[in-house]
Amino acid sequence: MTRKKNDNQFIGNKYGFFDIKNKEFVITRPDTPSPWVNYLTNGQYHGLISNAGGGFSFYLSPRDSRITRWRYNSMPMDRPGRYIYLRDKASGKYWSLTWQPTPHARYKKYECRHGMNYTKISTEACGVQSEATFFIGEDNLEIWLVRLKNKKNAPVSLDVYSYAEMCLGHALVDLINQPNDKHFNDVHFVRDAQFLISSKRYWVTYSSATVAQANKAWNKWVFMASTLPVAGFDGAKDVFIGPWRSEENPVAIEQGVSFNTEITAGDAINSLRCPIELPAKGELEFCFMLGIVDKTGDDMEHTRQAESAASALVKKYRNLNQVKSQFQMLLDRRDDYLSAFQAQTPDPELNLFINMWNQYQTKTTFQFSRDASYHHGGLLFGRGYRDSCQDTLGVIFTKPQWGRERIIEMSARQFKDGSVYHCYYPLAGGGERTGHSDTPLWLPMIVVAYLKETADFAILDESVKFDDGGAASILDHIIAAVEYLKTKLNDKNLVYIGPGDWNDTLDYCGRAGKGISEMNTCIYAYILREMSDLLRRIGRAEKADEYENLYNVIKKSINENLWDGEWYIRAINDLGDPIGSKDSPEGKIFLNAQSWAVISGVAEGERAQSAMASAGRLCKTPKGPKILHPAYTQVNGNIGLATRCVPGKKENGAVFNHPVSWAYLAELLLKHADTAFQYYKQALPINPVVDIDRYEMEPYVYSEYVTSPDHPTFGQASHAWLTGSSVWMLRNTMDYLLGIRPTYDGLVIDPCIPAQWKSYHVARRFRGCIYDIEIENPGGVSCGVKSITLDGRPLAGNIIPPQTDGKKHKVKVILSDE
Structure with missing residues (x-):
């Protein structure tokens, strides 16, 4: 556990410390456990x-x-x-x-x-x-x-x-x-x-x-x-x-x-x-x-x-x-890059990461995707489409132009039928089409996020060529992605898993074209809901209604076919066997199935509570929840590579930080402030739980995963730097924990903080203005906004309308659950 030495220094471990003033990590001896x-x-x-x-x-x-x-x-x-x-x-x-x-x-x-x-x-x-x-x-x-x-x-x-x-x-x-x-x-x-x-x-x-x-x-x-x-x-x-x-x-x-x-x-x-x-x-x-x-x-x-x-x-x-x-x-x-979001909270570790290191890591993942690290050689596979899209979420608040350029680039990697390259080659051209159902959906996700941040609706009219010829507006590109997924629905309106979903090691669940993915289906539901909202705002009510209706159909199907009594089933393979069920011999519960059910709005009420509570109970480790429980000990040719990984590492029961970040988001959406903050603190690389020589990786950036107690090397991390967990940890903390979230209508103030925080401060750049936001918590609550003033004027509701003068604006927020 780190401790603060003085106002400008954190003692990290025996190999070095954080220099807060100079925004540097200082390594004091060269023989680090790994480079x-x-x-x-x-x-x-x-x-x-x-x-x-x-x-x-x-x-x-x-x-x-x-x-x-x-x-x-x-x-x-x-x-x-x-x-x-x-x-x-x-x-x-x-x-x-x-x-x-x-x-x-x-x-x-x-x-x-x-x-x-x-x-x-x-x-x-x-x-x-x-x-x-x-x-x-x-x-x-x-x-x-x-x-x-x-x-x-x-x-x-x-x-x-x-x-x-x-x-x-x-x-x-x-x-x-x-x-x-x-x-x-x-x-x-x-x-x-x-x-x-x-x-x-x-x-x-x-x-x-x-x-x-x-x-x-x-x-x-x-x-x-x-x-x-x-x-x-x-x-x-x-x-x-x-x-x-x-x-x-x-x-x-x-x-x-x-x-x-x-x-x-x-x-x-x-x-x-x-x-x-x-x-x-x-x-x-x-x-x-x-x-x-x-x-x-x-x-x-x-x-x-x-x-x-x-x-x-x-x-x-x-x-x-x-x-x-x-x-x-x-x-x-x-x-300038870091000035778009700066926070001062009662938690110095959160301040350290949200103000510098988490932002820096997301900038790095945006620029390097998974191309080049000491763990990703960038030699065999192209640049991941899914990765390159979601990394954009981490930079649009400070460099919106980068986001705009990435949207155009990703649209050009799409085909006329709405499918996309799963991996592509930026310099050589071309790529690999694998049939992953979820991959096209990350394009509309970043377009919606970009619009909420910038209100640059003109981008929807930009004409971009398809990879296989012809051109269409960005709006038609993202509609094409949604329409393509309709062809990936089975007769119960569940999305096929094909050669895998986000979890590329569930790669033999659906090779025969019958297996389905709960996670894919929830992501599709999430995108349908977001697209319906967008289309309604731009006057496409008929299409908005169509997507809203499909969302409701899919939501009903997931709850009828994939609810397992206490949690959601992760997938069903080609043979009809459930993956991630209480009846499964191993791998009875998967973290992503529960979190995405909540994120998508598919899980509500008691089911949402039960799903996340089950994941928290069964997947619990000192370093955050595992990706699944219990780990596979027998190879299953009808599931895939996950069952070939040694128990406790990689996708077979490791603490995979990307799924942890989604569990963190789900708990924030459910207003479980204590559990959410616990997940955040456990996942911080500054808190390795074990000795740094066992942890091995850099303590200033997130790693892809940490070995769980299912393996003798518990606490050993791997694949530092280029991981999607960084962007989601950043945005979850900005948008839902600190609760300053961009929407089409302005900045929503909706915190979910530890109740013991008495106050905190955030400076947030948004559409050309800086909002200097003081949040006070006199009643010791976790959630709920009592009042907001903008430059001394009271506001109705909890949305700060966008200002257009390019100046700094003072915002004061009082929290209360009444």
Whole structure:
């Protein structure tokens, strides 16, 4: 359990703490249980970096346009990365400024600060103190800004080496066909401008394995430069590292030389050597830069054009004032992003996450989907349609334009019949159509959310092409999704499960086309209700009535066919066997079946209470409710992969944070403030329940799941960062716990808070204005609004009407259950 050290610091665990003032997580020792990672991005050029300097970079797609290498499952782990070596010329000692890959060096100091899209790693060795700041500027290049300080009373002569191992194009081909793929690599040194430039003469963008040979080059050049004069360089990995060696002891650094290698085939690296002199107690600041420019052709003329474009960027960023200006711009953008929602409540952990880390994680999932992490390679599958839609919910309140652009992008991934790609390839095009029934429904979900946030109804008239030809308005796109689901209803108006629903491991329930999903059906019901409301507001009453009637038919069917006495059945397979029933030998209750019945309004009254109470009782763990109970111990070929997972992990009984977030929402909708807040607190990554060495993952972001007590490694987390749980935890807390929720008519004030809270404050940006909201709770209630004033004027009801003057407005709310 964390504790507050002072107003600006949380003690997180033995590896680090939260610096509230600077909005950073500070890692104080490098040997974390696993690499603790951060994301660098400008929206196009992306990178991952660990607390030890590991990670990789890519442009738009981590599969199709990978810039640098990172070896999955490598030993030592987390290799390679962005490395800056220092070598003392007098002693021959050398070390990396990021701890790895030279942990043998005697470091007197180590500290890593992960901030929003930047990382600072500070070390001290051999009397030299360093700080390396990694970030990406507005142009498509990453900056490695270094500050050195000589702590000794004598001058020191050093060589500084940069190091990055190159992928140069298609990462999967590089990984599995490296002996052949490396024959197309080019690295050469541009002598007059003093930078390395690299590319590949062969580029695959196929979405699946094939013997076909692409006859094209990668469309990028990579360059590496420094603000320091360059004395040497290397482009050949085998020469720089040497045989039977690793990044820990490169022969070039050991000998204090560069071999000045340029290659037309072989494993490519970018390394520059720059000599520096540090006077006694002296300081020096410099940077390396690694970036990309377009390749428009293979001949020398086009190469010279690329070199010219790279030279212009190198010239721009060799000005350290420009580099510092770029970093300040990044900090300013961070503050603007976070300013759309800030809360001060009696709970410091909630404040910490809602004001910074939860927002940052949802921004990251929006930009990276499930493409690139230390757990998602982004190599085999395309970008998830469902993921990319729901991630939009986490950014529309602060960057509505991003939401608008994503809606248009997702509409273009739809087919004329209303179906969509389940996974798609943003750079290569195309995708995979799997037949998942729920996937098309996430498009209307985000359109409705966007409209409630912005009132930008003009988007409904935007014309967007279908993937298979023709075009339609956004309104017709989302209607097409709803109409498509009609074809997925059985004779009882329940939605087929097909190859799975949100739970992709219930993948053999419906392969014969008969199995149904309660969750799919509830999501469809939810969308029908939302669409009916929208259509009525825009004058489409007939269609609104149709969807409302279908909603009621489906609601009745679920309650007649899938109620099991105390909770809802999760699915019925092709054989007619219920999944998640009291009569099931294992997997008797599923969390999602209960929560989505409540979220959709299908479950009301006693059934809603019973369903969530049953889930809370049977799925209970110290880290939140499990995805199902009891875990499967026998493989069932008519259910799917969930039964093949070991009990307590992944979809077989783990504490899956995404379903936990929906249970949290369901309890908020039922006004169960204590249970809801308990789920919220249990799920926070800052509260691992077990020792941090068992938990392993980053304590500043949600992980996909936490191992439940059904497995001996209870408390071990996995798949940090890129999880849909982040966006739902954020929006549930903003909209339903703190209770400041966008609607078509304005901001609804409808809290569901711990009764012991006496007051709290929220600043919320909404349609161009800032609402400064003070909520007082003199009677110690959890729910209920007694009065609201807007700029001193009393309001009727609990909706703040949208203001149009672009100013800050003062809102005062008094809670009462009377």
